[in-house]
Amino acid sequence: MWMMLPRVAVVGAGAAGLCAARHILSRRNSFAPPVVFELTENVGGTWCYDERVGTNDNGRPIHSSMYRDLRTNLPKEVMMFPDFPFDPQLSSFLPHQEVQRYLEGYCQSHDIRPHIRFNTVVENVKPVVVTTDGEEGRTTWEVTSSDSSGCQKTETFDSVFVCSGHYSDPHIPDVPGIENFKGKLLHSHSYRCAEPFSGQSVVVLGAKASGLDISIELAKAGAQVTLSHSRPRLTFPLPPGIQQSSSVVAVEEDGSILFQDGSVGAADVLMFCTGYNFSYPFLDAAQLGLEIQDHLVSPLYRFMMPPAFPTLFFIGICKIICPFPNFNCQVQFALAVLDRSVTLPSLAQMEEEVQRELQEKMERGVQQHHLLIMDRDQWEYCQTLARTAGFPPLPPVVRSLYEEVWQQRRVHPENYRRLNYRLISDTQWELID
């Protein structure tokens, strides 16, 4: 009997969505060409720098959190999709424009653009169980989208890849008395460049990747930065102009800032580098058997699928990963599930596995809001996906260079980007000049 090829909807044309489209298009015998919905007018997602903050011309929130002078925190040698290297002439750590160019090149080289509907927002994704006579019910997905002229459409797909990113909805922790603060309040999502802060006193909350990088930018532009965080005191050298402090616990009635250690200070600006919330306004979590909190989406089998709906895939939801290689593994695994070259365990087994994994992490002392942090576990995870679905695993050099760079970053946060690397083989890299 002739069967229609499965139709996949991809939400978002950032790195994850482009990767999904690329692999779907390369399996023309197994899948219909994808429909990629993209709410902006460009590919690239996060990497598509927008100097505006707030909303765009259509009144939609600006998606990208990119700032003007950002350079990548991973070298291009490990950041790349394993089958699509960056231009070898480029240095290892790139300005964001080069990553945007790279993603445009990826899109062009795989002829993805004709399959993208730009300026089209996915508003609703709903599972619908279809039962044909004598057959078991099959889940299809009704995807409702709206284009820039407001024209709404509902279409049916066999699977949906959620590639909408998770660095757009600013997470602002509850700071008692914040309404008393008399200066400027800002989240790193709306930070673009350092010059406007020259000569000002800025308290930066959070010392992870963005908090640290932005503090260094601000200090170099002549701001007096207080880097406030709950981590053990950072022991590596910070540039002049940055002092560390404990966490901000409250803002007092007179507008001064109270820190955990009891000290009190004043500031012109409070900058929240406190991360982002998971936000999927187009999904009904309860209907999918999911719990979506600010920092956790659960249960997800293999950090991708709600066990009860294993044709819905979240690509790239984990944190502290090597993003593009991770997406590349997840997408190939998801497609192997869809084309049935991977057989999933029963619903009960998948639920049990997810619970067991979460439980194990919590027993290791991982806090609930860190459960989607993968960090060291990412390599075994990618390896398992590759082994199960039968695609080539990540070359070991990705891990070894990634770990080297993390080490460098920890010790020389200001200077690690000056180094350049070269891959010699699947297992070896070298430092050049």
Ligand code: FAD
């Ligand atoms: P995104 O890039 O966010 O793309 C999601 C896309 O979905 C967007 O185009 C958006 O418009 C679209 N979309 C969202 N909702 C809808 C909807 N409802 N309907 C239609 N379209 C929708 N990674 C690295 O590897 N190296 C780095 O150096 C690095 N630095 C970073 C610096 C910053 C400041 C940030 C925020 C992230 C950084 N990352 C870095 C991580 C980066 O997010 C990932 O590399 C990757 O680009 C994420 O891709 P994505 O496709 O998952 O999400």
